[in-house]
Amino acid sequence: MPESWLSIALRALVIGLLLIWSVVPVSLIVLSSFKPTPDIFTYPPSLLFEPTLEHYRTLWEKWPDFFLTLRNSAIIALCAMTLTVFSSALAGYVYSRYRGSALAGSAVFMVAIRLLPPIVITLPLYPVVDFLKLSDSYTLLILLYATFFVSLGTMILKTFIDGIPEELDQAAIIDGATELQILWRIIIPLSAQGAVAASIFVFVYAWNEYLFAFIFTTTRAKTAPVVISEMMASLNGVDWGLLFAAATTQLLPVVTFVVLVQKYLIAGLTAGSVKG
Amino acid sequence: MRKFGLTQFAMLAPALGLLVFIILLPSLYVFWLSFTESTYGKAPVFVGLENYIAIWNDRYFWRAMVNTLIVVNVIVYGELILAFVIASVLVKGVPFRRLILAVVLMPYAISEVVAVVIWKFLLDPDIGALAKAMAGAGLPDINWATNPTHGLGLVSLISIWLNLPFTLIIIYAAMLAVPSDLYESAKIDGASPWQGFRYVTLPSVLPAVFVALIFRYIISFRLFSEVWLLTAGGPARTTEVMAIYLYKQSFTYASFGKGSATGWVMVMVSGLIAAGYLHLLYRRGFRQNA
Numbered sequence: 001m002p003e004s005w006l007s008i009a010l011r012a013l014v015i016g017l018l019l020i021w022s023v024v025p026v027s028l029i030v031l032s033s034f035k036p037t038p039d040i041f042t043y044p045p046s047l048l049f050e051p052t053l054e055h056y057r058t059l060w061e062k063w064p065d066f067f068l069t070l071r072n073s074a075i076i077a078l079c080a081m082t083l084t085v086f087s088s089a090l091a092g093y094v095y096s097r098y099r100g101s102a103l104a105g106s107a108v109f110m111v112a113i114r115l116l117p118p119i120v121i122t123l124p125l126y127p128v129v130d131f132l133k134l135s136d137s138y139t140l141l142i143l144l145y146a147t148f149f150v151s152l153g154t155m156i157l158k159t160f161i162d163g164i165p166e167e168l169d170q171a172a173i174i175d176g177a178t179e180l181q182i183l184w185r186i187i188i189p190l191s192a193q194g195a196v197a198a199s200i201f202v203f204v205y206a207w208n209e210y211l212f213a214f215i216f217t218t219t220r221a222k223t224a225p226v227v228i229s230e231m232m233a234s235l236n237g238v239d240w241g242l243l244f245a246a247a248t249t250q251l252l253p254v255v256t257f258v259v260l261v262q263k264y265l266i267a268g269l270t271a272g273s274v275k276g
Numbered sequence: 277m278r279k280f281g282l283t284q285f286a287m288l289a290p291a292l293g294l295l296v297f298i299i300l301l302p303s304l305y306v307f308w309l310s311f312t313e314s315t316y317g318k319a320p321v322f323v324g325l326e327n328y329i330a331i332w333n334d335r336y337f338w339r340a341m342v343n344t345l346i347v348v349n350v351i352v353y354g355e356l357i358l359a360f361v362i363a364s365v366l367v368k369g370v371p372f373r374r375l376i377l378a379v380v381l382m383p384y385a386i387s388e389v390v391a392v393v394i395w396k397f398l399l400d401p402d403i404g405a406l407a408k409a410m411a412g413a414g415l416p417d418i419n420w421a422t423n424p425t426h427g428l429g430l431v432s433l434i435s436i437w438l439n440l441p442f443t444l445i446i447i448y449a450a451m452l453a454v455p456s457d458l459y460e461s462a463k464i465d466g467a468s469p470w471q472g473f474r475y476v477t478l479p480s481v482l483p484a485v486f487v488a489l490i491f492r493y494i495i496s497f498r499l500f501s502e503v504w505l506l507t508a509g510g511p512a513r514t515t516e517v518m519a520i521y522l523y524k525q526s527f528t529y530a531s532f533g534k535g536s537a538t539g540w541v542m543v544m545v546s547g548l549i550a551a552g553y554l555h556l557l558y559r560r561g562f563r564q565n566a
Contacts, residue, residue: 014365015376021437022380025394028405032397043408087290094287098280106292113299115550117498119519120539123526124302124309147298150291179283208387210501215527225389229505232393240397247390258385259378266377269442270449 026251033244040240055245066227066246073223073250076138077206080145084153084202085195087146092157092194093187097169114151118144122215129216136218144216145206153198159271160194161187197268200261207254224250303543310536320532327537331525336513337538340521343428347517348496350432352489355443358436359488363448364473384441388434388501395434396506420506424514427507431515434502439495443488450484451477493549497542518542 032040034051059066095107134140164187172182188195213223228250231243258265310327312320331337362380370376383391398406401417411417420427454477462472500519503509509516509524516524522542526535 011365011368011370014362015370018362019376019379022382025398025437026382026386029390029394029397041403043405045405083290087294090287091291094280094284098278098284100280103280106288110291110295112550113295115494115546116299116303117519117539117542117546119498119500119522120306120543121299121302123522123532123535123539124305125298128302143294143298147294150294154291173278179287204385208385208389210387210389210505214504225387228387228393229389232389232396232505240403243393244397247393251386251390255382255385258381262374262378262381265381265384266445266449269445 026255029244030248030252033241033248035241037241040244055241056249058239058242059245059249062242063227063231063246065222066224066249069222069227070224070249072138072221073207073225076141076145076221076223077203079138079142080149080206081199081202083142083146084149085157085199087150088153088157088198089183089188089191089195091150091154092161092191093183095154095158096161097166110151110154114148118148118211122212125216135216136220136222138221140216141206141209141212141221141223144212145202145209149198149202149205152201156198156201156268156271157191157194160191160197164190193264193267194271196261197264197271200258200265201268204254204258303539306536306539309532310540311533313531313533315530315532323533327533328541331534331537331541336516337521339514340516340518343515344497344499344517347428347432347435347499348493351435351439351496351499352492354432354436355440355492356447356485356489358440359443359447362444363451364477366448367451380444381441383437384439386438388438389505391434391438392502392505395430395437399430422511424507424511427515428503431499431502431506434506435496435499439492443492446484446488447481450481454480490549494546497546497549518545 028045031047032045033055034053035046035049036052036054039046039049091110095103129135129140168186168190169182172186177185208225209223210225210229213221213226214229217223217226224246228243228246231246232238309320311322311324313323313326314320366373366376386394396404398404399418399420401407401411401419407417418426418430420430458476458480459472462476467475498519499517500523503515503517503520504523507515509520518538519542522535522538525531525538
């Protein structure tokens with residue numbers, strides 16, 4: 001049955017609206033960060049303008065801290081990513097290759113505990129963090145971010161490791177390989193896709209996270225989203241150009257990353273939640 | 277079958293250790309705190325159920341609860357409907373499929389903070405392009421700072437914008453997995469497109485829909501940043517959601533007991549939502565695929 005003209009038009013309309021919805025808001029911010037201030041406010045938004053770096057210059061001069069917090073974000077996100085993937089690969093391997101009711105119980109614990117709203121633990125952590133001198137530190141945010149993604153990471157890696165034939169392990173065991181050798185030589189190389197998928201989730205989360213960073217950091221470990229929120233709340237009126245320059249600097253690396261690795265992201269999403 | 281021993285336990289230790297020390301123990305401590313009264317520099321005193329009774333009698337608590345339930349349902353079902361419409365178009369095959377998917381994923385990479393910046397700018401009554409377009413179409417301004425319905429509406433919009441990629445990918449992946457001969461035989465039997473959707477697509481993707489739904493319910497129940505950055509719960513505490521109420525009890529009013537009690541109410545509500553999910557997971561999950 002040939003498709004009717006109407007149904008093709010409807011589908012094109014849905015896709016068109018979807019693209020506008022996903023792209024236009026972000027691109028408008030990015031474009032506006034290069035516009036001279038008066039051009040930011042023209043309506044309809046101008047596409048032809050004299051590109052300028054004035055807002056980035058202002059950002060550099062007035063908010064030098066912003067670039068430090070961007071560096072904080074990068075360090076924290078990379079460390080959280082490493083910690084999560086390391087712990088998840090070890091745990092995912094055990095859950096994939098071993099059985100037992102205690103193990104099943106701990107798997108349920110792993111999933112169940114992740115249902116706890118993060119804000120609930122901010123209150124009891126506050127005094128402990130103070131006591132351990134971890135307040136306003138990289139370590140604290142790294143631990144928090146890794147913890148909230150280690151369950152998903154483990155599920156993703158378990159799903160990928162399940163796909164590696166166990167005969168490979170058996171052959172290695174006969175050859176006298178230890179558990180760590182199996183993991184290092186066979187499992188990790190073959191489940192690299194899963195590790196990449198898990199990394200993306202943690203990285204995106206840690207790079208963008210607001211709640212914990214807002215509550216637990218003041219100066220040294222402050223992250224970029226917190227500074228952007230401060231710029232937005234500025235009492236003497238919002239400097240939109242500056243805000244857009246900061247937002248663009250914060251979002252471009254992570255958006256580029258996600259678009260480049262979308263294949264793994266989709267694989268991880270379906271492995272972590274549907275098959276989970 | 278290999279034997280689970282000390283080595284395997286050590287391999288589980290980092291993951292489980294993080295969860296036990298950073299989530300489990302603190303949440304148990306919150307449970308105890310919820311039965312005590314304490315504030316900065318004051319040791320907790322046991323007060324029984326007083327905190328729970330106090331929040332039960334606090335009209336702001338109920339306002340926050342109702343707001344949360346409304347917003348969560350708007351977000352979750354809004355996403356679900358959009359995801360269904362879009363996924364059923366994508367699944368029929370579109371040109372530049374990979375490019376479209378990459379673009380559609382973009383909002384997933386955006387921070388809540390930046391999303392609030394973006395939508396605040398778009399809808400600002402004085403300068404926003406979208407606000408001006410809406411005014412041109414005769415629609416009223418969105419006054420999120422003064423009108424609680426507008427405030428929570430915008431919060432829902434931002435949240436849908438950020439999270440639609442997640443729901444969409446899950447539904448789309450589930451639809452792709454439906455064997456196409458099912459559609460063929462339905463067509464041969466003379467099913468209309470609607471009947472094909474109702475009797476072939478829907479039953480096949482229902483488990484995935486269920487998972488996406490529970491996931492999104494639990495995550496959106498935690499909603500904090502969008503509200504905090506947009507309205508901070510105002511005007512006059514009318515747009516508070518549970519997480520904002522908890523934050524204010526704990527850190528603004530420094531009433532740790534009431535903050536903790538709110539926390540446990542949140543845990544219990546999340547638990548109720550999750551019970552169905554866990555049941556499903558346990559049934560077909562880790563134990564039986566041995």
